[in-house]
Amino acid sequence: MPKIRAFLPLVALSALAALGSAAAHAAGRTSPLQHLATLRVPGKPLQVFDISYVNAAGVYALSDRSNRGLDFFNAASGRFLGRATGFAGYNAATGFDAAGPNGVVAVGRGQFWAGDGNSTVKVVDLRTRKVIASISTGGRKRTDEMSYDPRDHLVVAVNNADDPPFVSFISTRTRKVLGRLVLTRATDGAEQSVWDPATGLIYLSIPSLDHDKARGAVAVIDPRTRRLLRYLPVERCMPAGLALGPRQHLLIGCSDDAVAAGFPARSFVMSTSGRIVARLPEVGGSDEVWADSRAHRYYLAAVANTGGPVLGVVDSLTDRWLGNVPTGPHAHSVAADARTGRVFVPIAAGPGSPCPQGCIEVFGPR
Numbered sequence: 001m002p003k004i005r006a007f008l009p010l011v012a013l014s015a016l017a018a019l020g021s022a023a024a025h026a027a028g029r030t031s032p033l034q035h036l037a038t039l040r041v042p043g044k045p046l047q048v049f050d051i052s053y054v055n056a057a058g059v060y061a062l063s064d065r066s067n068r069g070l071d072f073f074n075a076a077s078g079r080f081l082g083r084a085t086g087f088a089g090y091n092a093a094t095g096f097d098a099a100g101p102n103g104v105v106a107v108g109r110g111q112f113w114a115g116d117g118n119s120t121v122k123v124v125d126l127r128t129r130k131v132i133a134s135i136s137t138g139g140r141k142r143t144d145e146m147s148y149d150p151r152d153h154l155v156v157a158v159n160n161a162d163d164p165p166f167v168s169f170i171s172t173r174t175r176k177v178l179g180r181l182v183l184t185r186a187t188d189g190a191e192q193s194v195w196d197p198a199t200g201l202i203y204l205s206i207p208s209l210d211h212d213k214a215r216g217a218v219a220v221i222d223p224r225t226r227r228l229l230r231y232l233p234v235e236r237c238m239p240a241g242l243a244l245g246p247r248q249h250l251l252i253g254c255s256d257d258a259v260a261a262g263f264p265a266r267s268f269v270m271s272t273s274g275r276i277v278a279r280l281p282e283v284g285g286s287d288e289v290w291a292d293s294r295a296h297r298y299y300l301a302a303v304a305n306t307g308g309p310v311l312g313v314v315d316s317l318t319d320r321w322l323g324n325v326p327t328g329p330h331a332h333s334v335a336a337d338a339r340t341g342r343v344f345v346p347i348a349a350g351p352g353s354p355c356p357q358g359c360i361e362v363f364g365p366r
Helices: 010-026 256-260
Strands: 033-039 049-054 059-064 069-074 080-085 104-107 111-115 120-125 130-136 146-149 154-159 166-171 177-182 193-196 201-206 215-222 227-235 239-244 249-254 267-271 276-280 289-292 297-302 310-315 320-326 343-347 359-365
Touching (some): 049 104, 049 343, 059 104, 059 111, 059 343, 111 146, 111 154, 146 193, 154 193, 193 239, 201 239, 215 239, 227 267, 239 297, 249 289, 249 297
Parallel strands (some): 239 289
Antiparallel strands (some): 033 359, 049 059, 104 111, 111 120, 120 130, 146 154, 154 166, 193 201, 215 227, 239 249, 249 267, 267 276, 289 297, 297 310, 310 320
């Protein structure tokens, strides 16, 4: 996903998080979530990671670049289930454009598919925790975010670091790339996508159009025809996170890149027709966002929020902000388990981190 600002000192981020916590306390707002547990990640310290996902069977998967694999945890108990290795990892010499694993999505209850740094999508068997297929998307750089269309048996994956970025449509039956859509107007990559069962369409965050950072969009794509239908404009946001909620509403997480460009840290809720139905100035600078359909909540990994990194919480029925929970350094990934209501936020290792070796913080409703 985005180029998280690795140059921000960890100590400064931790201090900002503490300031954010103090501000929330001073305002007298009760936190919508409480801290439930801290999960330790075996192996090397968790310094670099990307996207996470919880499947229907209650397995939490994290793209762990530090340990070159997908980490699996039981979402209910927090027990570490194992790691699928064989991914690119992170190398400072080649940077994030060649890193992996990146985006990850569940395909059924038994597989996770993840983007890797060599323009491949790797298929992991959850039972054996082994990579059982590696599918080339034909690009030069990493394959990143992806979503699953179960109606058409497709994984829709984005090569966001290629210029121009492109979308690959991969059959989950044959594991073949069926087609490609080049996003010629997307001049700053492409980010989180979501499949909408009501329309059968894919919605994809586009940070910038035509080299104008103030003009981002949500791309609307027909996965059956593999055609771009239209762009839904979003101003001064540089969208990254995207999640589908009730009433055909999309939560848009304006990115850390938007904050770096001088735009306000904020979020939007948009209808799938393109109308902005809610503006959320209380939380922004997000990377991954998540919708919990059972709890009727959106969660935002707001790593560049004003005052420090937080987990933002929004009521998806009313589109109202409920509160922010301070997190920690580089906390740009979030996923929730609808069965238990548990919310998972990885925290990077480092001297200013609440987890010196890195960890996954687990939150839940009060």
